[in-house]
Amino acid sequence: MSTNTPFSILDLAILKKDHDASDAYSRSLDLARHAERWGYNRFWLAEHHNMPHVGSSSPTVLMGYIAQGTQRIRVGSGGIMLPNHSPLMVAEQIGTLATLYPGRIDLGLGRAPGTDQKTAAVLRRGRMETVQEFPQDLEELQQFFSADNLDAEVRAFPAEGLTVPIYLLGSSMDSAYLAASRGLPYVFASHFAPNYFQQASAYYQNNFQPSTNCPKPYLIACVNVIVADTDDEAQFLASSFYQMALGIIRRRSYPLSAPVEDMDQIWSMQEAAALKHMMQYSFIGSQATVKAGLENFVNRHKIDELMVTTNLYDHKKRLYSFELTAAAIQSFQADHLVNNHA
Template identity: 85%
Template structure:
């Protein structure tokens, strides 16, 4: 069951303290090049806006940058927040990337704005879509990629006729309902939204309707992983991630800072508890510790693919963490192999 579990990367092009976006983009490309050698399956980029220390405001542009600088790794959006965009524009942009980099482009779609409500209103020019409109946008987008759109008055070039895998992203039940009914692969944001993880993924598996998109459910879980040569070093390095993540609790955006010896000097007891709950699916430790934790997680929740996100201040330490994580997953116990849908 667990052997050959695909593993991938979610990147947000996080800015370190004192850096600019150009520095973050260079580190992202360097990571993607190493990840390709270490066996990572995909390199996805998220969409976020109005966040000064998150560089991934334009995932399609960064997808082209990463794809151009690599050779084999799949590159995708994790995701494009569809209500922020015209389905026609998304089809044209993704179709262009899929034409330039055949068989390497993934399209992950989300329903959330990826920002605050005021910024979302500016992005959408005052049109705030409801939950009910997202399925309609998805159908419109799928139609633009379809050969059946040949005689439509509006067509998306060069997307029309291209096969680009579509994945639905979610952190609650809504996307689970839609992914199951559409027969699409489902990606759950368990790295920051654990509350509905078990309920949503269980519903998705049990109510999946096979379609032209897939014959069986395909579940990807995104988790935080920080690995180092020892458990002690990994927990020390993780304090950079904790400090940055405090911004979510405090409603502020923090750059990625250097690690510290004692987080109790920085967070309150209430903040620590809230952050520990939010980061419930976070794995920190040596290769052996990571292997044990991830293997148990994959087995318990019937995960088809792991999406790894790791934010460390020192770039070389971050690379080493991803290298150790790859080795840990590749050491999962043997069993029947499950094929990837991509």
């Protein structure tokens, strides 16, 4: 394991029960400001549509909001779902952000719709085949950023010539193949799609083709983390996360609700089993418990960077969880450094 494994945040601007999107955005910015002080590397925002309790339907707008309100932390899309958009418009929007906030903007790209199929059809104006055009759209997008595009009939301003890091996101094998062949960093959504994580990450690492901007594989894994002073408190707080995540199984959008003592009053046995399988890459407990779990995860899978997502009802407890998470990661990094010099 690297002694300085970066750690970052994925945020969806989840709405709390009986609160609006404005509250969610304010909490996201407050988190980003604290995260900057605690040593987090990036703050990424995901694209979702037609979900009343997910506030990140427009990640590029939120990226500008977060970047303007912070000073150093990198801000990015985790991700922009490229089949929903014109590569030209993505280049223009990200190029604008990269011009406003030089050296701080990341472009994470995914091929999933980030919504249901009916909404995807509206987004894509009925052209559902755009998902099959993802490799070509990626190449077109990269060309718009290239300084070599100056003689093209269609150019993207102010993106042209800017160096904006591009990351491919995935939850199956498809993006692992593409990221490896194109020499791009790869981000796996292990926080909700564990089934292909080991296969995809191993394929990517073993078949990576070096590129100018990425000479060796760079694997980021996203995981759920909830830390509190004790294991019992963390498990109690996690019930808010479980209630929200039930929406994935029930195909509904649920807000963040207050924690409960007994989840068995809310979910069925089948739902509980399905959710725990889906969320198997979750690290919930005290700082010591989470430190041990994350250290083992990083070492076992040769993770280059951790991306953490934490959804708690109480904003102060959510901040505290992220603070303890940073301390846990920094602690096992320090242990590794000491062991290397022993």
